[in-house]
Each structure stands twice: as C-alpha cells, then as structure tokens.
Amino acid sequence: MIKTKSGYIVLAIAIVFVLLSFGLQQSDSRDTKIALSNPQQEYVAGSTIALSFTDTGGLNKTVMMVKSSYGSTVLQAKGNEFVLPDFMAAKTGLVHWYLFFDNELNLQGNFTIVPNAVTTGIETYLGPRTINAGNENYTMMVTIPLDAFDNPVADSTAVTLKHQFRESINEEALYTQNFIAFERITAPQKTGKMLLSSNCGTVATKEFEADVYAALPVNFTINFARNHEYADGNQLTTVYTSELKDKYGNTVNDGTSVTFMIKTSNGNLLKTYGNTINGIAQSKIPSPEKEDSYTIKAYITGIAESNEVTVSYKSALKGEINYTFSKDKRTITIGPLQSFMKQLVPNGTTVSLKLYNKSGQEVSTIQEYTINGEAVFSLPKGEYNAKAYSFEISVMGHTQKTGLIQYESK
Structure with missing residues (x-):
C-alpha cells in the first residue's frame, strides 16, 4: 500500500514537471519564434512597405497596430507579412508598429518614410504683394518643393529664385531647410513692377508680381x-x-x-x-x-x-450803399450794389440789416441775399411796432447807417 502511494506521488510529480516544461517551451516559443525578418529602417514614399516575420503558423493569432502622422490603423497578416496601406506608405515621417499576440504586446518597432527624390511640384507664396521703395522694405518668396505624393522634399534640395525689375534680372541659389526655401527681396529705390519665379530641377513656378510704390512723401511747397x-x-x-x-x-x-x-x-x-x-x-x-x-x-x-x-x-464793393424806403417805410430796398468793375454784385451776396430803437439799443438783425444786385427787407407792423427805428446796413465789409425813421403810432 505504501508502495502504491509512493508510485502515485512520483507519477504526479512527473506529470507536473512535464506540464511546466511544456509551458516554458510554449512561452519561450512565443517570444523567440515570432521575429521581424526584414528589419529595414528607411523606406521611400510610395514604395510597397511590408514587414515580414518568422513563424508563419503563429501570425494567425497576431494583429499589428500602425501609427504615423497620417493616423492609426490595425493590420491583419497576409501570409508571413503585414503590408502598410498605400495612403500611409505615401506620406513621409516616422511610423511606429506594435505586434500583438493573443491581445498582448509581443513586438514593437519603428521606421522612417523619406520623400521621393524626384521633385514634381512646387508650392510658392509671395507677400506682401505691394511694398514701398527703399532698402528698409522687402517682400518674401517662400517655395516648398514636393514629390509626387505631395511630400516636401529632403533638406538641402537646390532651388533657384529669379526676380526681374526694369532692366535688371537677378538669380539666386537657395537650399531647402525644414521643408522650405525662402528669400527676402529688398525693394528697389524706384517704383515699378517686380516679377519673380522659382524652379527646382525641371519644375518651375508661374510668374508672380509685386508692385513697388513710392515711399513716404517729404516736405513740399x-x-x-x-x-x-x-x-x-x-x-x-x-x-x-x-x-x-x-x-x-x-x-x-x-x-x-x-x-x-x-x-x-x-x-x-x-x-x-x-x-x-x-x-x-x-x-x-x-x-x-x-x-x-x-x-x-x-x-x-x-x-x-x-x-x-x-x-x-x-x-470788391464800389461806391456807397444805396437804399430806398417804400411809402409806408415797411419795405427797404438795398442796392443796386456794384462790384469792382461796376458790375452788379453776384447773386447771393449777403446783406445784413440791424434795427435800433430811438434809445440806440439793438432790436434785431435781419439777413437777406441779393438778386440782381438788390436785397429787399420787409418790416411787418405786427413784429416791428415801435414809433421809430434807425438802421445799419452791412454788405461786403462796408457799413452805412441811417437816421431815425419815424413810424405811425400803435
């Protein structure tokens, strides 16, 4: 009986040992059998980007998450490789990948997509489009050479800038830095139109224009x-x-x-x-x-x-200021008034009439405008009902006073 129990104990220990050994082998195989077989660190934009792995049998349990500046996506294995989608393979920048086995992170890495070496387009910006003449003012031209997938080309790419003003044409060699090449073009001292363009390799921009206007005016007479x-x-x-x-x-x-x-x-x-x-x-x-x-x-x-x-x-007034009263003295006609050539003064000339009572106090001031050299004033009895008034007539800087004029009593 004791032997039987001992045999069971030995058998149990052996089974546990076998299971542990199998588990360790399974864990080790998961870590060692799946490995990147083409560890490339740089790809050209637009090329096919495929990450190949060993242990094709284990890849059916894996998924890959890919992150780039364009976004993130999850890939399924095709045979022993994961193929990056075209829209991500066409954009430059750093790409990170993460390989998951049974929902656990197993491997990870990254690579860089670089721009295509061939320039196929140029984005160009010019501003300001109007500048004042003089060395203290300038316009700036910015060029961004692009590959076929609209990626800015690599730094140190040569760009040629040309600008023309009047009889002068200038050419400058620039090099891209941080995706762009730029140049400040100082304004000339004369006014006119400046034409600018740039080219990179065989690709050229259209013609751009900047107008040079006069600087600030100086004192004048x-x-x-x-x-x-x-x-x-x-x-x-x-x-x-x-x-x-x-x-x-x-x-x-x-x-x-x-x-x-x-x-x-x-x-x-x-x-x-x-x-x-x-x-x-x-x-x-x-x-x-x-x-x-x-x-x-x-x-x-x-x-x-x-x-x-x-x-x-x-x-301009020549001669005295003529005036006449109507029979009831309620209408006063000033004129005809003559100007410097003895012609009638212009229509609309201002004539002022001041009224004073017999104590010499000013009662009212009336203004009228000449028509055909004359101005006519009316003195309604209901408004001007004093027994006597004197008048002061003013026209074109000249003044003439009348004596005391008697009116009918109330």
Whole structure:
C-alpha cells in the first residue's frame, strides 16, 4: 500500500514537471519564434512597405497596430507579412508598429518614410504683394518643393529664385531647410513692377508680381491761383501743391490725402482737403465777401508739411450803399450794389440789416441775399411796432447807417 502511494506521488510529480516544461517551451516559443525578418529602417514614399516575420503558423493569432502622422490603423497578416496601406506608405515621417499576440504586446518597432527624390511640384507664396521703395522694405518668396505624393522634399534640395525689375534680372541659389526655401527681396529705390519665379530641377513656378510704390512723401511747397484779388464771395481761389515725391524722387501714389489749413485775419480756422493726381493735390477756396487775408499751410498728417502762403483779398464793393424806403417805410430796398468793375454784385451776396430803437439799443438783425444786385427787407407792423427805428446796413465789409425813421403810432 505504501508502495502504491509512493508510485502515485512520483507519477504526479512527473506529470507536473512535464506540464511546466511544456509551458516554458510554449512561452519561450512565443517570444523567440515570432521575429521581424526584414528589419529595414528607411523606406521611400510610395514604395510597397511590408514587414515580414518568422513563424508563419503563429501570425494567425497576431494583429499589428500602425501609427504615423497620417493616423492609426490595425493590420491583419497576409501570409508571413503585414503590408502598410498605400495612403500611409505615401506620406513621409516616422511610423511606429506594435505586434500583438493573443491581445498582448509581443513586438514593437519603428521606421522612417523619406520623400521621393524626384521633385514634381512646387508650392510658392509671395507677400506682401505691394511694398514701398527703399532698402528698409522687402517682400518674401517662400517655395516648398514636393514629390509626387505631395511630400516636401529632403533638406538641402537646390532651388533657384529669379526676380526681374526694369532692366535688371537677378538669380539666386537657395537650399531647402525644414521643408522650405525662402528669400527676402529688398525693394528697389524706384517704383515699378517686380516679377519673380522659382524652379527646382525641371519644375518651375508661374510668374508672380509685386508692385513697388513710392515711399513716404517729404516736405513740399504750395501756391495759389485766382482770377482776381477782390473779395466778391463768388470767385474761387485754387490752392495747389508742388509735385509730391519721396526721398528717392518717386512721385507719390494717386489718392494721397493733403489737408489745407486756412487761418483768417481774425483768427478763424478753416480746413479743406485735396487728393493727389500725378503727385499734385489741389483744392478750391471761395473768396470771402469782405476784405480779408488768408494764411494757408498744407499737411500730410504725421508725414510731411508745406510752406505758408498768404492770400490777400481787397474789398470788391464800389461806391456807397444805396437804399430806398417804400411809402409806408415797411419795405427797404438795398442796392443796386456794384462790384469792382461796376458790375452788379453776384447773386447771393449777403446783406445784413440791424434795427435800433430811438434809445440806440439793438432790436434785431435781419439777413437777406441779393438778386440782381438788390436785397429787399420787409418790416411787418405786427413784429416791428415801435414809433421809430434807425438802421445799419452791412454788405461786403462796408457799413452805412441811417437816421431815425419815424413810424405811425400803435
């Protein structure tokens, strides 16, 4: 009986030993039999990328997860290899792979996809498209050579940049770094159109354009022109600038705004504007209705200014101020008023009439405008019902007073 028990114990120990040995062999085989048979670290974009493994019998229990800059996917074995999808094989960058056996990570690794050596296209960017003349300004051209799968080509790829301005054509050799090649093109000192292009190998870009405009204007002069020097309130004085230019002698762009500041002899400030056409800005100023003197200076705000000019106006009214009363003295006709050539003053000339009571206090001021050299004032009895008024007539800087005029009592 004891022998029988001992035999069972020995048999049990032997069975356990065999099972442990089988388990260790199974575990070792899982680690050692599945191995990458083509450990390649670099592939060219667009080529077939297949990872081959040993132990084809064990691959039916495995799956592979692949991660790249394009995304992630899970692959099933085809025979003894895993084939990367075309859309991932065409994009450059680092690719990581993970091999799972019975849902446990068994092997992992990575490889790099490099761009195709043949350049088939170029992305090109230019900006700004408008620049001011002068060495302190520039435009920049950026080129990105690409392979057939739209991948930027390898660093140090040669790119040729060409730019033309007037009679000059320049060519520069560039090399890609971090996928791009770029160059800053300094603005010339003259205005015009600059043409640019680039090429890499046999591939060329289209023609790009950058416009070179004038730099900031420098100080300038102003002057004026008019038909006559009389303050008739009708004629226009034209004030205009010299041709506005930058420090390189370029005429400034059309539409540059100029502000003309006008100071009258009594200190009032007036303002008018003009925009340049062919470098010259001008504005028209109506003449005053009485003798005056204008001091004019022009500005391009915050940039440039002009000299000062003085425009003096003489009184245009000739002779005395004629006036007549109607029979009831309720209508006053001023005129006819004559201008500097004894012609009638322009229609719309302002005539002012001040009314004073017999104590000399101002009662009212009325304004009318001339038609055919005359201005007519009406004094309704209901509004002006005093027994007597005196009047002061003012026109074109001249003043004339009347005596005391008696009216009917209330």
